[in-house]
Amino acid sequence: MKRVIFCFTIFFNLTTMAQEKELTREERHVIIDKGTEKPFTGKYYNFYEEGTYVCKQCGASLYRSSDKFDAGCGRPSFDDEIKGAVKRVPDADGRRTEIRCANCGAHLGHVFLNEGHTPKQTRHCVNSISMNFVPAGERKTETAIFAGGCFWGVEYYMQQIPGVLTVESGYIGGTVNDPTYEEVRKKGTGHAEAVRILFDPAKTDYETLAKTFFEIHDPTQEDGQGPDLGPQYRSEVFYATSQQKEIAEKLIRRLQAKGYAVVTAVAPSTKFWVAEDYHQNYYTRKGTLPYCHGYTKRFD
Numbered sequence: 001m002k003r004v005i006f007c008f009t010i011f012f013n014l015t016t017m018a019q020e021k022e023l024t025r026e027e028r029h030v031i032i033d034k035g036t037e038k039p040f041t042g043k044y045y046n047f048y049e050e051g052t053y054v055c056k057q058c059g060a061s062l063y064r065s066s067d068k069f070d071a072g073c074g075r076p077s078f079d080d081e082i083k084g085a086v087k088r089v090p091d092a093d094g095r096r097t098e099i100r101c102a103n104c105g106a107h108l109g110h111v112f113l114n115e116g117h118t119p120k121q122t123r124h125c126v127n128s129i130s131m132n133f134v135p136a137g138e139r140k141t142e143t144a145i146f147a148g149g150c151f152w153g154v155e156y157y158m159q160q161i162p163g164v165l166t167v168e169s170g171y172i173g174g175t176v177n178d179p180t181y182e183e184v185r186k187k188g189t190g191h192a193e194a195v196r197i198l199f200d201p202a203k204t205d206y207e208t209l210a211k212t213f214f215e216i217h218d219p220t221q222e223d224g225q226g227p228d229l230g231p232q233y234r235s236e237v238f239y240a241t242s243q244q245k246e247i248a249e250k251l252i253r254r255l256q257a258k259g260y261a262v263v264t265a266v267a268p269s270t271k272f273w274v275a276e277d278y279h280q281n282y283y284t285r286k287g288t289l290p291y292c293h294g295y296t297k298r299f300d
Contacts, residue, residue: 023057030127031057034098034107039074042128047076050136053126054165058104059200061085061165062131063124071117075109076128079120084168084280086111086124099124102281103159103166106130141165142201144209145172145238145269147192148217149225152282153293155195157216159284163203168196169282170274172238179273187230194238196272207247210237214251214264216293222263225292238269255298 029035039045044053053063053076062085063078071077087102088111099108109126117123148154151169158167171179174190184191197209217225217235224233239245248266255262283290 027056027129030129031106036109037075037127037129042075044076044128044131044133045074046070047133049133051138052082052134052136053078053131054134055101055104055106055108056130056132057106058101058162059132059165059203060101060103061198062101062108063126065136069118071115071123071125073123073125076126076131077117078124078126079118079122081124082166083274085166087281087284099126101130102284103164140201141198142206143240144197144199144206144244145194145240145272146197146209146213147172147194147234147236147238148213148219148293149193149228149233149235150292151193151195151275151279153290154213154216155281156283156290157212157293157295158195158197158209159281161199161204161209161212163200164197164209165200166198168272168274169279170194170196170272171232172196172270172272173236173267177271177273181276181279184232185230187232189232191232191273192234192236193232193275194236194272196274206244207251210244210248210251211299213237214255215298216295218296219252219255219262219264220260228292235264237264237266238272239266240269251299258298260298 023031030037050065052061054061061082063081067078067080069077085102087100089098091098096110099111108130112123114121115123155167155169158164171184171191172194173192176189179189179191183189219235223231237248239248252262252264
């Protein structure tokens, strides 16, 4: 995929905002030093309650209990992950593929393919010590959707905010069902490139996310970001509640009072279509930093 890249003159690395849990020596051995706990000893091996498995270090959601199965390996096994939550990295020796939390890089274990355990032909072999478990219905989450140019950069910066659980790149605001990237880039679908953010309101709030959104892209540029031009790159907030709408409009008024000619639209959220896999966690997978987005402080 060819894409013209625009670099803001001021770069801001939100990774300094990361608030990772202080780990015990045993947890560090696995999560940081990439060790392996002994089989059949982890607390989640023979464990099948309904809920979500989250990263021990940052709290990001990783796996659903509905995807867990017993592979007989002595460690929790999953045949699927929450979309965009897990990063795959080949081991240095080329023999196995490591899996890490896509949000903070914590070592989880390894992934194996084509073993025949389930129809998905995938086994995430995860160390129990790398995870915590949240029973079904216990964790309250909220969703935010923002469009601010190329979704790769917006996704990256939103992932760095403490309290953000998952970020998905996708398309919203148009009239075509299940659009592809190629369809959206031709400007005939009405969709914008956007990100859908699942966050923990006990750790962050919608206003924090919205402020970050307005500070990592140019809300004064209409139908584009830098040389990335077209309605698919427009600036728009898609609100899920009246409170989100009020917050977005309040922030726009604050920017306008400072002299910014904001063109960001505010509209009710509609169907969000998740983008192709190769768009998810783009910069994390590439191991690089965004070139198409940067930070400009706009709020006091």
